[in-house]
Amino acid sequence: MPDHVAVIEGSQSYALRDLDSEARLLASALLRRGYKPGDTISFQLPNWREAVVIGLAAAMAGLVMGPITPIYRDSEVGFMLRDSRSKLLFVPAIFRNFDYAAMARRIGADVEIIVVRGDAAGLTSYEDLLAEGDVAAALPGGDPDAVKLVMYTSGTTGRAKGVLHSHNSLQAENWTRHRHLGVDARDILYNPSPVTHVTGMLYSLCMPFTLGITTILADVWDPVAALEAMRRHRATGMIASTIFLQGLLDEARRQSEHLPDLRFYLCGGAQVRPELIHEATAWFPNCAFSRIYGATEVPNITGGINTRANEALGAETDGQILGCEAKVVDPATGAPLPPGAEGEIVARGPQMLVGYTREEDNEGTLDAEGFFRMGDLGRIVHDDFILITGRKKDIIIRGGENISPKEVEDALLGHPAIADIALVAMPNARTGEMACAFVIPAAGERVDLPEMARFLVAAGMAKQKIPEHLELVEDLPRTAIGKVRKDLLRETARRIAEASE
Structure with a gap:
């Protein structure tokens, strides 16, 4: 060794x-x-x-x-x-x-x-x-x-x-991957995720020494270089966000490369279109693709899937609960909700943080039973799979009705003229808030509010959920791992609303 x-x-x-x-x-x-x-x-x-x-x-x-x-x-x-x-x-x-x-x-x-x-x-x-x-x-x-x-x-x-983790809390995540996916010294993982983020850190700074994997480090994201390295070194796995998967798939199609050694890709950290998982599964013949769910505080809540036979679950849910306890509770009272009901996700397990650097950040993070409040809304489906439906802080309250941006975003991502979208609350004198859509049009396409409304109504969406303001943009502000900076978009929406008064 x-x-x-x-x-x-x-x-x-x-x-x-x-x-x-x-x-x-x-x-x-x-x-x-x-x-x-x-x-x-x-x-x-x-x-x-x-x-x-x-x-x-x-x-x-x-x-x-x-x-x-x-x-x-x-x-x-x-x-x-x-x-x-x-x-x-x-x-x-x-x-x-x-x-x-x-x-x-x-x-x-x-x-x-x-x-x-x-x-x-x-x-x-x-x-x-x-x-x-x-x-x-x-x-x-x-x-x-x-x-x-x-x-x-x-x-x-x-x-x-500042999230604090112990040696043991981090290794709990690694051993969960070992048990679920069989990750071991035979695996070669391509890693474009920053090692300064929890995903890249776990799979490049920890796993080589705990599970014996080989990590391929990429300091900049280049789909051409990524595909060449994965082919040359016969990479077996990748754990990265949506932008990396989309780029890899596009380049693989361009080169007619199917990476036969690739056996798993866990995709998380940002919104993942179900269609992307299906498309990748169809192109790479031996790989199980899956959405996963976690956070810096609790890195692994779901394990995705470990067989291509569960493709639908990999694409349409955020993974199977693995290595921890998770449940859905009423966001206001904390009371447990029945299976299938939407509420706040809370989780408890050995991979949890040991605390934050600032004492005030620790206040209210755990419930009375020690479950961490994730701040995400979702449902438990198919017995033990999680489906994330939104973020508590992202909820748009229009005329007293709650709108989940993720539900609307997921629907509109199916429109051929829309490459990407983010919905945020925009102040409105009549309804309190309304949905403001920041949209990146697909290449050569145009989209407007009436067309978005037509598409959503045809999809069975309630009319109060239809965006009422549209901003066409070339890009969306993102974090290092591809999460959309909705705080910045909300501030932009507020300034637009103030300017129009």
Whole structure:
């Protein structure tokens, strides 16, 4: 096993032996510099090998790792460093034409800055830090129940929250995948999901060492490069959001490539059209495609499907409850609801967070029985599958009636002239709120409100759910993993409404 390839990045492969030696050098160098078990060290890196090494070294030294997504800039990074009490930050010198070292200096947080893959005057390089280490030094390790990770939520509804996970809570997720999908050392997973997000972190920073998988790191998303790498390395799995699946499918069709070794694709983190799952299943002959459901706080609530025979469930639900307890409750009272009824999803299991960095964020997150309030609306269908119908904070209240944006979005995504859509509440003097649709038209197509209304009525949608304002856009604001920033769209809708008064 020491010579087993655990990480592939570009043309380079790294065995467990290589990663272990480098991580031991890094862990001992950090301890020599005075960092102690329990201290937080952060990294704002792309999907690079060094991120994997930093994660392993942090575990060896008993340190808490704090991944920060590379798209964040001064304000967000400064907040996360201060909130997590981080003492050190790894950054690239330059990545995608942005000077991260200069930003780290500007922030002025009281942290040591280590530059990865490049140099910056007056700052220590990653290579120089490694040179201070001793591969034979004794390392303290960490308590399995101690905090291993502080990771910030995407912040689609306001200030990001610092989510705390232990070694055990993260490994509970990995072992669930092992039991359900048989993920093990035979698997090669292609990973374009940022390692600074919970999905990418679990499948590139944890699974190579717990389940023995090989992870293929992609620091930028390029469907052509992805398809070539997956074909060359015979990738067996992928766990990523909708934009990656759509891009992979489009490129595979263009090249008439069917990736016969691909056996599972779990798709989550953003809205997934049922048609996309069906189309992918038809194109890739040996792969089970499925929607899944979870969050940074509870990474795995559903496991999707593990056989192509359940294609319909993979496409039309958000997966089978797996490795935890989940139920639907009345959003107002918290009382359990009968099967099939719509309410708020709550979940409890070993993969749950151990808390948030700020005490005020912990208030009200759990019910009296210790179930985490997900904030999502949904139903339990087919005995133990979850179907998400919306987000509590996204609900549009029009004239006292609740409108679930997701229900309307899912229907309109079936219109051939609509490539993507997001519905948010727009203030209205008569009804309080009304539905505002931000629509990306399909290439060469046009769409307007009357046509959307006709389509929805023909689909059996109640008239009060039909959008009353339309904004045609070229793109939708998104987080690093593809979630639509509805907080920004709501603010845009509010400004439009105010301007029209």
